[in-house]
Amino acid sequence: MDRAKELSILKTLLQYDEAGTTALADAPWENEVTAYTCPERHRREEELLIRGRPVVMGLSCDWPANGAYRTDDFAGVPILIVRGRDGQLRAFLNVCRHRGAKVVDGCGEARSFRCPYHAWVYGDDGALRAVPDADSFPGVMDQRPGLTPLPLAEKHGMVWVLPTPAADGSADLDIDPWLCGLEEDLKFWKLDTYHFHARHVQYEEMNYKLLVDTFLEGYHFGFLHAETLRNVLKPNINHFETFGPHSRTTYPRAKLDRLRTKPEDEWNLMWNSTIVTQMLANTVFSPQGDHMEIYRMFPVDGRPDRAVMETSLYIPKTAETEDEKRHWDANLALAIKVITTEDFPAGRTMQMGASSGAQSHVIYGRNEPAMIHYHQSIRRELGLPIDDKAAKAAAK
Ligand code: FES
Ligand SMILES: [Fe+2]
Numbered sequence: 001m002d003r004a005k006e007l008s009i010l011k012t013l014l015q016y017d018e019a020g021t022t023a024l025a026d027a028p029w030e031n032e033v034t035a036y037t038c039p040e041r042h043r044r045e046e047e048l049l050i051r052g053r054p055v056v057m058g059l060s061c062d063w064p065a066n067g068a069y070r071t072d073d074f075a076g077v078p079i080l081i082v083r084g085r086d087g088q089l090r091a092f093l094n095v096c097r098h099r100g101a102k103v104v105d106g107c108g109e110a111r112s113f114r115c116p117y118h119a120w121v122y123g124d125d126g127a128l129r130a131v132p133d134a135d136s137f138p139g140v141m142d143q144r145p146g147l148t149p150l151p152l153a154e155k156h157g158m159v160w161v162l163p164t165p166a167a168d169g170s171a172d173l174d175i176d177p178w179l180c181g182l183e184e185d186l187k188f189w190k191l192d193t194y195h196f197h198a199r200h201v202q203y204e205e206m207n208y209k210l211l212v213d214t215f216l217e218g219y220h221f222g223f224l225h226a227e228t229l230r231n232v233l234k235p236n237i238n239h240f241e242t243f244g245p246h247s248r249t250t251y252p253r254a255k256l257d258r259l260r261t262k263p264e265d266e267w268n269l270m271w272n273s274t275i276v277t278q279m280l281a282n283t284v285f286s287p288q289g290d291h292m293e294i295y296r297m298f299p300v301d302g303r304p305d306r307a308v309m310e311t312s313l314y315i316p317k318t319a320e321t322e323d324e325k326r327h328w329d330a331n332l333a334l335a336i337k338v339i340t341t342e343d344f345p346a347g348r349t350m351q352m353g354a355s356s357g358a359q360s361h362v363i364y365g366r367n368e369p370a371m372i373h374y375h376q377s378i379r380r381e382l383g384l385p386i387d388d389k390a391a392k393a394a395a396k
Helices: 003-019 041-048 185-188 210-215 255-263 322-355 371-383 388-395
Strands: 028-032 055-059 068-072 077-081 089-093 106-107 112-115 121-123 129-130 150-154 158-161 195-204 240-243 246-252 275-280 281-290 291-298 304-313 362-363
Touching: 003 246, 003 255, 003 275, 028 371, 041 281, 041 304, 041 371, 055 068, 055 281, 055 291, 068 150, 077 158, 089 150, 089 185, 089 210, 121 210, 210 304, 210 322, 210 371, 240 371, 246 371, 275 371, 281 388, 291 322, 304 322
Parallel strands: none
Antiparallel strands: 028 362, 055 158, 068 077, 068 106, 077 089, 112 121, 121 129, 150 158, 195 304, 240 246, 246 275, 275 281, 281 291, 291 304
């Protein structure tokens, strides 16, 4: 993204609005309902898409100082991420090399980590530093020099971890090939200038992809959100662009209309739209007017019908006064309220519908291009044919 792209998205949205149209896929597309229900497919998704691909862990500001650490179990393995005294961010499996207890919980600042079970101590570089009664473990500190590293990338102000150790033990993750051009957007948003404000965790009884689906089309804004978003976002209009398996959908705010009477050099994309960047299977990164939101969705308990969404709010300047804190808290509360009281109740019914036997497929319209791209990308990653009906017919 650059200034020319910013203007071109705004112009396209104004044209769509005038013409009463939107970005359109070539054709509607049908997706198997088993995408939301099949335990075997779900197991493969967890293995390939959650633990086999880089997972967004947050922004650089989540580890603001040397010694800052956060633990994160959402990917189904315990992960510890810590900024060492050298400023380097590192990720480890949060699994003690003695008998496997979790070394540390939560988040905070520390120079070293002491396993609560038998007090083995690890440095902020993951190295095993001390073993009580070391004489009982001859040679063990050499055999087990530290926590198991996970590949990590910190770039453009964002942090990714591959939740599976590299075969060669590498701690570095080359994120560029995976971004497929999205890096221009990330650079444009200057994410390394943001500050963490607050986080919210919501457990749901539906497939994690239904949580992602919530963000991927504006067709429902005028109906499901008739009392809330309908007057904030223009329904059923989106600008759409793909980046490999990722995508960016831009929804115009109602105030976009004002741009028609303003000179172009005053046009601002962030203030006049809501942007949804879908990053492969489980992350939605959303620049929103004056702040950034990151939504991360994960399966829970290995079940296709259980999921959790973590919402994080990032702001341009740390909230110092009570008024500022209240302002940003209210922003987060509003986003969560609409999603959890309007979108997710509908999502729960879709999970029940998927298991009901009513239909083998659901259908996404031409006006829902991000839905089509997301689910086709997942099928590609899983090695499944895009058109399963045609594939089944040909096999007969
Ligand atoms: S399991 Fe960690 S010290 Fe024993
Ligand atoms: Fe919604």
